[in-house]
Amino acid sequence: MNMPVTLVVDDEPDIRELLEITLNRMQIQTRSAATLAEAKHCLANQSFDLCLTDMRLPDGDGLELVDYIQAQGLTLPVAVITAHGSMDIAIKAMKKGAFDFLSKPVDLAVLRQLVSHALQISLNRVAEKERRTRDLLLGESAPMRNIRSKIDKVARNQAPVYISGESGSGKELVARLIHQQSPRSEKAFIAINCGAIPHELMESEFFGHKKGSFTGAVSDKQGLFQAADGGTLFLDEVADLPLALQVKLLRAIQEKKIRPIGEQREIPVDVRLLSATHRDLAKMVQEGSFRQDLYYRINVIELNLPPLRARAADIPQLTEHLLQGLARANGIAIPRLSDAALNALKQYYFPGNVRELENILERALALHEGGVIEVDDLNLPTGLDLAAAEDFDAEKMSLESYLEDIEKKALSSALEENRWNKTATAKYLGMSFRSLRYRLKKLGLE
């Protein structure tokens, strides 16, 4: 069966991305539009199984889209996303024929429920599929084997784990595996992207609120800590937490208690905390934008996911696995990758890591002909694009850390090239073994 396709209409890239990632994980394809005009254009050119639209769009509103869909005689269900507390608009939309509504900030569990109802997918089936695909942390390179054995170990205790690594390198996947292999696996795993929640709603999202405790608090609301009680709370992009909330989070971790807004009592919670960010949290501590005491609390155990470019040996296995999944989902035969294409992937820099590899292969699958994916089908960015992306910005980082980054990348790929044999790597780089060892240590690559 072909994957269902959803049209996501929102002008905020972060929310669009959050919705798309969640749907993709439910094995649902997505197309997105940032305006009403774009959405109409998409609807005219392709058929969809579901439409999720924000209420406020730069050139109109979600109600107009609901009207348009009705007027065109399209039968797809439409769900509107409304601002927190604007029940009246949600009701208006449903009166016009919208299937359901979601209020912001979007609760992913509610979103999944809504989507599976709209598409009549059984949640169990989705969850099972999700589990099957997500269980696989592929890669036989030394660093990946090391990560898998660390996951086995940390799953057995309760200590907070901080997962570092570049964007798309598999941090959330690792967090899920820790939960699944832990004694908490029967309870909830709640993943939350701290960068995607508006600051003013964060406290209520984390700790909940009592009805009437602020304008818009129309009923009691349970926070994420309580939702994860007995299970695991995964704070993705933890570096994005505002300082005021960092204080409250620290208290919740230390006391193992939370206090919903407007509530007098403290409520005990039993949550294992996992967190991740692609940013350099230690540096943020030095700069004063992340609290040191919180950093120590969440970083009891650190797992570092190496970037894909530093483990090019994993690329063939990942590629094969991803192509199989994509071909199956699209109901087509699994294409072969030409030797040149595989080599091009092994040489590529992958700033977006495994997620980027997935995207590249998805595009290649659509473009290839004759059952073979060639270099051209991969559409890899050229060196020039990369250089532009890597431009040094003195306002964002120091020259020293910029140069260190470049050195790290060069050393990692040289190590990979030489199968992590330091003697061979030193020779390859034309430096002494001692000098290589010194640099690896200095850059934290040992």
Ligand SMILES: Nc1ncnc2c1ncn2[C@@H]1O[C@H](COP(=O)(O)OP(=O)(O)OP(=O)(O)O)[C@@H](O)[C@H]1O
């Ligand atoms: N080793 C791996 N084996 C199989 N799939 C992987 C692996 N690493 C990552 N993936 C897949 O790549 C995608 C991105 O991974 P994930 O969402 O865990 O990355 P992330 O580091 O949390 O990204 P971000 O920093 O953007 O939140 C997911 O679909 C995940 O299943």
